[in-house]
Amino acid sequence: MASITHYGEGWRAHLFVAGRRESRLFKLRREAERWAAKREAELRGGGTAITFAETAERWLTQHLPELSHANSQRTVEQSIRDYVLPVIGSRRLDELRRGDLVDVRTIRPADQKSFLTLSFAAGECGQVDWGEYGTIAVGNTCARVH
Numbered sequence: 001m002a003s004i005t006h007y008g009e010g011w012r013a014h015l016f017v018a019g020r021r022e023s024r025l026f027k028l029r030r031e032a033e034r035w036a037a038k039r040e041a042e043l044r045g046g047g048t049a050i051t052f053a054e055t056a057e058r059w060l061t062q063h064l065p066e067l068s069h070a071n072s073q074r075t076v077e078q079s080i081r082d083y084v085l086p087v088i089g090s091r092r093l094d095e096l097r098r099g100d101l102v103d104v105r106t107i108r109p110a111d112q113k114s115f116l117t118l119s120f121a122a123g124e125c126g127q128v129d130w131g132e133y134g135t136i137a138v139g140n141t142c143a144r145v146h
Contacts, residue, residue, distance in 0.1 A: 002036035
């Protein structure tokens, strides 16, 4: 149920629906009443509530081109599509709580098995990028060792 009270030079609309409390300030009483009626209908499920996926798609369309680097655009879009939308994409925005977003933040891609794993015993393998190790006698000649 909504209540409208005079507050300073304006009006405050208070709502308490299904355990959720909201309030907002307005200059005019009729604005407060309009907002309260609309918001109460949304909270009770009678309003037009959009899903997180619809909002994410709209955001990707509007804001993704603003990212300067193509790799950043691909990374952001892939992260949203692969990790966020499968978890909360079908949820209505008015149903989401802070805890839902924290759950999404903790999602990590599954560990993938390495394509190639090399294993050597100590001293079995080595790499030298640059070096001068003198010469070695081979028959009547000397060969430089690099």
